[in-house]
Structures are given as structure tokens and as C-alpha cells.
Amino acid sequence: MRKVALITGVTGQDGAYLAELLLSKGYIVHGVKRRASSFNTGRIEHLYHDPHEKEIKFFLHYGDLTDATNLIRLVQEVQPTEIYNLAAQSHVQVSFETPEYTANSDGIGTLRLLEAIRILGLDKTARFYQASTSELYGKVQETPQRETTPFYPRSPYAAAKLYAYWITVNYREAYGLHASNGILFNHEGPTRGETFVTRKITRAVAAIEAGVQQELFLGNLDAKRDWGHARDYVEGMWRIVQQEVPDDYVLATGETRSVREFVELAFAHVGRPIEWRGSGVDEVGFETATGTPRVRIDPRYFRPTEVDLLLGDPSKAHAKLGWRHTTTFPELVREMVSSDIRLLAAERAGQPR
Amino acid sequence: MSGAALIFGVSGQDGAYLARLLLERGFAVHGTSRDREMAGFGNLTRLGIRERVALHSAVPSDFRSVLQVISAVRPVRIFNLAAQSSVGLSFDQPVETLDSIIGGTLNILEAMRILGLPARFYNASSSECFGNTDDGPADEQTPFRPRSPYGVGKAAAFWAVANYRESYDLFACSGILFNHESPLRPARFVTQKIVRGAADIAEGKASRLRLGALEIARDWGWAPEYVDAMARMLDRDQPEDFVIATGELHTLEDFVDRAFAYFSLNWRDHVEIDPELKRPSDIQVSVGNPARAARLLDWRAETTMPAIVRNLLDAEMVRRRDGKD
Numbered sequence: 001m002r003k004v005a006l007i008t009g010v011t012g013q014d015g016a017y018l019a020e021l022l023l024s025k026g027y028i029v030h031g032v033k034r035r036a037s038s039f040n041t042g043r044i045e046h047l048y049h050d051p052h053e054k055e056i057k058f059f060l061h062y063g064d065l066t067d068a069t070n071l072i073r074l075v076q077e078v079q080p081t082e083i084y085n086l087a088a089q090s091h092v093q094v095s096f097e098t099p100e101y102t103a104n105s106d107g108i109g110t111l112r113l114l115e116a117i118r119i120l121g122l123d124k125t126a127r128f129y130q131a132s133t134s135e136l137y138g139k140v141q142e143t144p145q146r147e148t149t150p151f152y153p154r155s156p157y158a159a160a161k162l163y164a165y166w167i168t169v170n171y172r173e174a175y176g177l178h179a180s181n182g183i184l185f186n187h188e189g190p191t192r193g194e195t196f197v198t199r200k201i202t203r204a205v206a207a208i209e210a211g212v213q214q215e216l217f218l219g220n221l222d223a224k225r226d227w228g229h230a231r232d233y234v235e236g237m238w239r240i241v242q243q244e245v246p247d248d249y250v251l252a253t254g255e256t257r258s259v260r261e262f263v264e265l266a267f268a269h270v271g272r273p274i275e276w277r278g279s280g281v282d283e284v285g286f287e288t289a290t291g292t293p294r295v296r297i298d299p300r301y302f303r304p305t306e307v308d309l310l311l312g313d314p315s316k317a318h319a320k321l322g323w324r325h326t327t328t329f330p331e332l333v334r335e336m337v338s339s340d341i342r343l344l345a346a347e348r349a350g351q352p353r
Numbered sequence: 354m355s356g357a358a359l360i361f362g363v364s365g366q367d368g369a370y371l372a373r374l375l376l377e378r379g380f381a382v383h384g385t386s387r388d389r390e391m392a393g394f395g396n397l398t399r400l401g402i403r404e405r406v407a408l409h410s411a412v413p414s415d416f417r418s419v420l421q422v423i424s425a426v427r428p429v430r431i432f433n434l435a436a437q438s439s440v441g442l443s444f445d446q447p448v449e450t451l452d453s454i455i456g457g458t459l460n461i462l463e464a465m466r467i468l469g470l471p472a473r474f475y476n477a478s479s480s481e482c483f484g485n486t487d488d489g490p491a492d493e494q495t496p497f498r499p500r501s502p503y504g505v506g507k508a509a510a511f512w513a514v515a516n517y518r519e520s521y522d523l524f525a526c527s528g529i530l531f532n533h534e535s536p537l538r539p540a541r542f543v544t545q546k547i548v549r550g551a552a553d554i555a556e557g558k559a560s561r562l563r564l565g566a567l568e569i570a571r572d573w574g575w576a577p578e579y580v581d582a583m584a585r586m587l588d589r590d591q592p593e594d595f596v597i598a599t600g601e602l603h604t605l606e607d608f609v610d611r612a613f614a615y616f617s618l619n620w621r622d623h624v625e626i627d628p629e630l631k632r633p634s635d636i637q638v639s640v641g642n643p644a645r646a647a648r649l650l651d652w653r654a655e656t657t658m659p660a661i662v663r664n665l666l667d668a669e670m671v672r673r674r675d676g677k678d
Contacts, residue, residue, distance in 0.1 A: 035437055035446070037365035037386075037539060038393030062442055066414075067449035094388050094410045097421065101387070101412035193391060 003027045006080035008065065008113070009087030013191050014131065016043035018084060018234040023047065023057055025238070030078045032063035032087065043191050065109025066101075068116070075116045075126075082241050084129045085113055088161070091195070092135065095157035096304055103160045110164035114171045114179065127241050128179040130168040133161050134226065134252070134310050136183065144313040147183070147248055155303070169248065178246045185226040185252035185312040187233040188332060190339035197259060198227070198336065205266045206340035208294060210348070215294055219301025221260040221283065224309040228253045229327035229335075239321040252312020253325045263295055265333040270341075359428035359472075360384045361413055361461065362435030363406060366537040367477065369396035371432060371580040372406050378584070383426045385411035385435065396537045413457025420464045423472075430587055432475045433461050436506075439541060440481060443503035444633055454506030455513065462517045462525065471524075473587040476514045478527035479507040480572070480598070480639050490572075490642035492596055493529070500634045515594070524592045528583050531598035531641040534661055535576035536668035543605070544573075547612050548665045552673065554623050555616035562623055565630035567606040572640040574599045575656035575664070585650040598641025599654040611662040 005022045009015045010031025019029050031044065041048070047058045063074050065087050075083070088106040089095060095102040110130060117126050137145045138154035153159045165181050172179040192199040197218065207213035228251075236251040260276075263285060267274045274285040274294060285295030317323045327335075358375045362368045363384025372382050382405065386392040389410040397403040409425070411418040413435045423431070436454045437443060443450040458476055465472060481504035482497040497508045511527045518525045538545045543564070550562035574597070582597045606620075613620035646652045656664065 035439070035442060036392070037362070037368070037438075038395045039539075040391075040393055062445060064446055064449040066452060067446050069448050070446040073445065089388060091388060091391065094391075097410045098387070098412045098415050098418040100417055101415035104415075195391075 004080045005082045006030045006078050007084045008032045011040050013230050014234055015086045017230050019047055021234050028057050030059045032061050034064055035062055065105045068112040071112050072116045076120055080126055082127045086131045092155045092157045095155050099156035102156050106160035107163035111167050123175055123177050129237055129241050130181045132165045132181040132183045134185040136162055140308045144311040146313040147250055147316055172246050180240045180246040181248040182237050182240050183250045184233055187228045187230040189230040190336050201263055201266050202336040202340045205337050206344045209270045210344055215296055217296050217298040222258050224256045224258045226252045226256050226310055226312045228325045229332050232325045232327055236323045239323050249317045250312045250314055251317055252314045254314050256311040257329055265330055266337050269334050269337045356429035357381045357426050358430040359426045361433045364392050364394050366535055366576055367580055368434045369400050369537055370577045373400050373402050374580050376405055383407045385409045385422055387412045413460055414452045416460045419460040423464045424468055428472050431472050434477045440501045440503045441632055443501050447502035450502050451506045455509050458510040458513055466521055474525040475583050475587055476527045478511045478529045480531040482508040485636050485638055486640050490640045492642040493645055500636055518592055526586055526592040527594045528586055529596045530579055531572040533574040533576040533579040547609055548669050551612040552669050561625050563625050563627040566635055570602050570604045570638045572598045572602055573658055573661055574654045575661055578654055582652045585652055595646045596641045597646055598643045599657045600643050601657050602640040603658045615666045
């Protein structure tokens with residue numbers, strides 16, 4: 001059977017992991033990236049070859065979710081059997097600064113892709129995966145959150161993703177598309193964007209260990225998240241799409257951890273345990289052995305509207321997909337810190353990243 | 354000179370060079386990119402000014418973000434260099450191209466009106482507005498005949514700027530810039546494709562370079578000099594539009610020939626013509642007449658074609674040696 005996947009947002013953390021997974025399963029993979037002045041294909045460079053070589057399985061295209069004509073042409077050319085919509089303006093803070101663009105790309109962009117499938121008559125042959133997010137739960141209405149928990153988005157990003165979630169469900173019910181949502185809780189890894197809190201912490205720990213940074217500034221230390229490893233989660237995406245009947249699934253670890261615990265584990269991994277003193281914005285994390293201040297609070301990193309404790313209930317995914325996360329929280333933190341230590345060492349030695 | 358300058362599209366080639374120039378002239382430089390948290394800002398880093406430019410997230414086609422950043426920065430100079438900038442890609446992505454060019458320009462003009470800001474505004478127009486310059490070098494009086502979605506967008510934005518200048522008395526002008534190159538061009542542009550391709554072949558990493566039409570002819574300038582013309586346009590007493598060009602015409606074949614000659618190679622042994630790489634409608638000849646800029650801005654292109662190829666290749670060899678992207 002012909003297996004051709006189209007991945008939007010292929011330059012992102014999940015896009016790169018998913019492309020790798022699908023290639024290993026024998027798919028032809030077409031990735032879509034947005035135009036940019038800056039170099040941004042570092043995560044997929046190892047997958048890419050000159051398109052004129054033979055036996056190429058991975059192709060890269062320019063595309064933009066705000067341009068319907070462009071999406072239709074791409075889908076027409078590629079004739080995918082599976083479409084994974086991972087493209088989005090995915091930064092919560094930036095969505096407060098560019099709310100209209102976030103709605104256009106994350107919300108209506110999903111509609112444009114669904115319409116491309118219909119317009120091209122691929123509704124019987126192409127399956128669709130929508131990257132939904134635990135940010136949909138925002139001001140949580142019950143804990144833990146499961147597929148039936150009502151949404152309460154708390155940012156322009158989450159509000160746009162809410163539209164994308166429901167339009168996916170709507171096209172499934174109205175037109176019989178094989179379209180599914182994966183409601184993914186936080187999933188991290190060594191290639192997470194550098195401004196996401198987990199990566200910010202692990203990069204800082206590596207820099208402190210190397211002696212090139214002294215302190216790390218963070219927002220709300222007690223924000224609690226359900227953190228898994230992205231590598232595990234892309235396997236969940238693929239399984240969702242392989243189901244006979246399309247449906248929506250929560251992918252989560254089912255465990256909740258605070259930013260504080262992430263910080264403690266990350267510093268402990270390099271043999272610099274942290275102890276906390278003070279409270280509120282004056283709380284400081286000191287290195288236990290030397291008393292050196294390492295972590296401080298900067299209220300600028302507080303969100304205009306913070307989301308509460310996010311904790312997913314992945315039982316449906318366990319039961320129906322046979323999926324569960326395999327990387328534990330301490331393993332995740334250790335892998336990220338170790339990777340950033342290696343990256344920084346290579347960078348300082350003048351090697352390309 | 355003092356006050357704040359705001360550059361939309363600071364992560365691109367022209368944005369980075371302009372930021373450096375304005376810092377040298379004493380401006381507090383602010384720059385936008387669609388997503389401050391994700392953009393690499395590699396060009397600013399490469400010029401060593403990443404830490405000196407205040408970075409903001411703004412999407413020009415998102416009015417709220419434009420208004421927000423202009424009212425926060427209160428600039429005395431605004432430069433709009435943000436947009437989809439590849440002619441080739443504009444055939445595949447026409448709607449996004451037009452949204453980013455026309456929507457972005459109008460949103461900035463409208464924000465200036467609404468805020469009643471006494472800022473001076475520069476909009477990046479393009480020689481692509483002219484299409485083929487069959488009747489000799491194009492000047493400020495030459496009619497537009499664009500031949501790509503990109504050119505159509507730039508032509509519409511040009512007229513929007515002129516219209517707002519005349520209707521609302523804004524200090525707004527367009528620089529109609531002909532091709533201008535530098536090592537900061539992304540790899541997808543043909544000049545970088547040739548430079549990197551020739552270097553790959555010289556280093557034995559590749560054997561062939563595939564190109565589209567070699568007979569096309571262009572007026573190639575040096576980007577660091579062109580951003581100086583932008584700054585000069587806003588230093589005048591009157592807002593007016595200018596053609597910025599070298600006035601010299603060279604074929605792409607000539608460019609390719611010199612790039613391979615840099616390595617003592619003959620391009621004919623390595624270059625394959627691939628008709629699939631041709632655009633649906635390409636401009637054959639594009640050359641500008643910069644006489645007015647020379648007279649009124651006292652601006653002249655110093656670096657022209659043969660030197661441009663040499664500079665690009667020198668920079669590429671340094672980049673390879675240092676292992677930087």
C-alpha cells in the first residue's frame with residue numbers, strides 16, 4: 001500500500017521526530033516549512049538530500065497555512081495518504097502580541113487544509129491528524145483532564161487551537177473525513193525551542209556548568225505541567241491515524257511536575273543541588289554546596305493569564321491505542337541537560353550546531 | 354541623530370545591514386520579526402549586533418501587532434522591509450505573498466495615521482515592479498509592468514505609499530531597489546545557489562549545478578550600500594521615491610562564469626540547464642537608472658558585478674572555514 005505523509009510544521013520539534021519515525025516505517029515524507037530569513041532547518045538537516053538523487057524518501061516544500069491556494073497545490077502534488085497538521089504559531093506569549101496572525105494560521109489554517117482535502121476529492125483516501133494541545137483546558141474544569149473535559153482556553157493561541165479542534169471534529173462528522181485530534185500535554189526533548197521553559201532551564205544549567213552564565217531567571221516556579229518526551233508522543237500521533245475509526249485522544253504521562261522540580265532535577269544532574277530561600281518574587285534558588293544564587297524570579301515571565309495545573313488522563317490512549325509514554329520525567333530532564341552540555345561544548349569549540 | 358528607528362523585517366539581509374548602519378548613526382534600533390521567540394536572528398548575530406537591537410514580535414499583516422509595536426517604540430524612522438521576498442516562491446504562495454506585502458504596508462500606514470505619529474516612513478519597493486526594462490534603464494518615470502505575484506504586490510504597495518503621502522500628508526516614500534546581494538542572502542536565492550554550488554564543486558562535494566535560465570540579465574548591487582540609500586531618503590526635507598541601482602547590466606551566465614573562474618573552473622563543465630527551474634514568467638532584462646539618486650541623495654553604487662561575485666565567494670569560503678550557517 002502506498003504510504004505518503006504530508007507534515008506541516010516539519011521544522012519544529014515534533015515535525016522532525018515524526019518525519020524520522022515515518023521514514024523508519026517506510027513512508028515517503030513530504031515536509032512543509034514556512035519562509036524565513038533565518039536558517040531554521042537544523043532539526044531536519046540529517047533527513048534531507050538533494051532532490052535529484054535517486055531513492056529519496058524525504059522532500060521539503062515551502063508552504064504557508066495562511067495561503068489556501070498554496071496548500072491546495074501542495075496537497076494536489078503530493079497526493080498524501082496521511083496529513084499531519086503540526087504547523088502553528090505555537091508560542092503562547094507571542095500569541096498575545098500577534099493574536100490575529102495566530103488565529104489566521106493556527107485556526108483558519110486548519111480549515112484551509114481540511115478544505116484542500118475536500119476540494120481535491122481526497123476525503124476517502126487521505127487521513128488527517130490535528131495537533132491539539134492541553135492548553136485547550138486552560139482554566140481547568142476538572143482534574144485530571146480527559147477527552148470529555150470541557151475546554152477553557154486562556155490565550156489567543158489556545159482560542160485559535162480550540163477552533164482548529166472543533167473544525168476537525170466537525171469535518172469528520174459532516175463529511176465523513178478520517179480526521180482526528182491528538183490532545184497532547186507538554187512534550188519536550190533536546191530539540192525543544194530555546195525559549196520554552198524546559199529548554200531555557202537545561203541550556204542555563206549547561207552554561208552555568210561551563211562557567212559562562214551565573215544565573216537563570218524564571219517566571220512562575222509553581223506552574224505544574226504534565227511533561228513527556230516528544231519522541232514518545234509522535235508515536236502516539238501515528239497510532240491515532242492508524243485507527244479504523246477516527247477519534248480524539250489525550251496523550252499525556254498522567255503525572256504532574258512543577259517547574260521547580262524540573263529545575264531541581266536539572267541542577268542535580270550536574271552535581272549542583274539547589275535549595276530555595278525566600279518567597280514570592282523574592283524567592284531565590286541557591287546552590288547548596290557553595291551558597292551561590294542560581295535561580296531568580298522575573299515577573300516579566302508571568303503570563304497575562306496563567307493556566308492552572310495541567311494533568312492529563314491518558315487511559316483512553318492506553319486502552320484503544322496501546323500507547324503509553326516510555327521516557328520518565330527524570331530521564332527526560334537528564335537527556336535534555338546532557339544534550340545541552342554537548343551542544344555548548346561543540347559551540348565553544350567552534351563547530352557548527 | 355537621535356530617537357528610535359523601527360525596522361519591520363529585521364532578520365532579513367537588508368534589515369540586518371540597515372540595523373548596523375542606523376546603530377552607527379546613533380539611533381536606538383528596534384526590529385521586528387514574525388516570531389521573536391523562534392526566529393534565529395542569525396544575520397544580526399553574524400554582524401555582531403544581535404544584543405544591540407531591541408527585538409519585537411510583529412506580523413505586518415496583523416494590524417494589532419503593528420499598532421502595538423509602533424505605539425510602544427514611538428519611532429522617528431520606520432522602515433518596512435518585511436515581506437515574502439522571493440519572486441520564485443511568490444508563484445507557489447501568491448496569497449501569502451500579497452497579504453504580507455500589501456497588507457503589511459497598509460497596516461503600517463494606517464497605524465501612522467491613527468497614532469498621528471510624526472515618523473518618517475520608508476517602504477521597500479522593488480525593480481520587479483518594472484518587469485522587463487526593454488526600453489533602456491528604468492527611472493522614476495518608467496511605467497510599471499510587473500510579471501510575478503511578488504511584483505504585483507510591490508507595485509500595489511508602491512501606489513499605496515504614494516497615495517497616503519498625497520492624501521494624508523505623511524512623510525512616506527518608496528525606494529525602488531534593483532537586485533542587491535550579500536553573503537546574508539538565504540540559500541534559496543539564485544546568487545547564493547551559484548556561489549554555494551561552485552564552492553561545493555570546487556571542494557569535490559558535488560559535481561553538477563542545476564540552473565534555470567542563464568540568458569537573463571540583471572543590475573546587481575551590493576546590499577550594504579543600498580541600505581545607506583534607504584537612510585538617505587528619510588534624511589531629506591521632502592518625501593520622494595527613488596530608483597536605486599548600479600546602472601550596469603550583466604547576464605546570469607556572466608555571473609556564473611565569474612563564480613566558477615574564481616576556482617579556475619569552466620562553468621560549462623559543471624552547469625546543467627533544467628527547464629523545470631524556470632519561472633512561469635521570468636524577467637529577461639532588468640536594469641535601473643540611478644541618476645536621480647546620484648543627484649539628490651548624493652548616492653552612488655561603489656561595488657558592481659565582478660567585485661560582487663568575488664566578495665560573495667570570499668565570504669562563502671570564510672563561512673565554510675568557520676563552519677557557520
